[in-house]
Amino acid sequence: MRLSTQQYFALCASGAIAVFVIVFFFTPSGPIRGPVSEGSEESASGEPEAVANTWLSLIDGKDYRTAWEEAAKSTRREFSMDVFSRLYVEQVQPLGSVRRRTLLGAASATSLPNGQKGNFRLFKYRTSYENDEGRSRDETVTLKAENGVWKVTNHDVCLHTVR
Numbered sequence: 001m002r003l004s005t006q007q008y009f010a011l012c013a014s015g016a017i018a019v020f021v022i023v024f025f026f027t028p029s030g031p032i033r034g035p036v037s038e039g040s041e042e043s044a045s046g047e048p049e050a051v052a053n054t055w056l057s058l059i060d061g062k063d064y065r066t067a068w069e070e071a072a073k074s075t076r077r078e079f080s081m082d083v084f085s086r087l088y089v090e091q092v093q094p095l096g097s098v099r100r101r102t103l104l105g106a107a108s109a110t111s112l113p114n115g116q117k118g119n120f121r122l123f124k125y126r127t128s129y130e131n132d133e134g135r136s137r138d139e140t141v142t143l144k145a146e147n148g149v150w151k152v153t154n155h156d157v158c159l160h161t162v163r
Contacts, residue, residue, distance in 0.1 A: 044145035048121040049106065051150040052141040056125075059155065060098050064088050072144050072151035074116075092157055096130030101139070112142070119145035120153075127157075 058067040064085040068076060071084075079087070102125060109120040125139040138158040143150045 042119050042145040042148070044119065044148055044150045046150055048143045048150045049103075049123060051143060052121075052123045052152065055152045055155070056101070056139075056141065059088060059092070062088075062093065067152075070152065072146050072153040074144075075151075075153055095132050095137075095157075099128040099130055101125050101127045104138075116144075116153075121150070 055067060055070060058064075058070065065081060068079075068081045068084045075084075104124045104126055106124075107122045109122060111117045112120065121143045123141045123143075125141070126136050127139050128134075128136050140154070140156045140158075141152060142154040144153040145151075
């Protein structure tokens with residue numbers, strides 16, 4: 001079964017929300033540094049929040065090629081650069097530029113509901129866009145430790161608006 005771009009984004013958004021809810025409510029918040037448990041997962045240097053923010057800046061600046069090149073290997077395998085770019089152009093770009101983005105929380109995980117294992121960091125933001133009629137949307141950015149570096153493996157913009 002082929003999903004339309006809109007159906008795919010809605011499906012991704014609902015999956016990310018589930019991941020966030022599970023991880024957010026069962027993991028204490030606060031600064032996240034180093035691996036979840038020493039020796040069991042690959043570690044990564046640097047601050048994952050800074051990586052997430054830099055990556056969001058690329059998306060906000062419509063530099064989809066660089067964002068794709070900086071994404072995790074699994075993301076680049078799943079989405080060609082053209083598909084990746086088209087998803088943002090069709091689904092996010094019409095919302096306009098970001099007016100405000102606020103970090104709501106951060107969490108760690110060693111596995112995701114899709115079965116993927118690793119050293120993950122999830123960041124949830126509340127974001128307002130200029131063309132979104134005063135509504136806010138929830139965004140989740142998921143990073144994975146990959147070859148000692150934090151890489152974005154998923155970015156979801158929740159299509160369900162929050163008043």
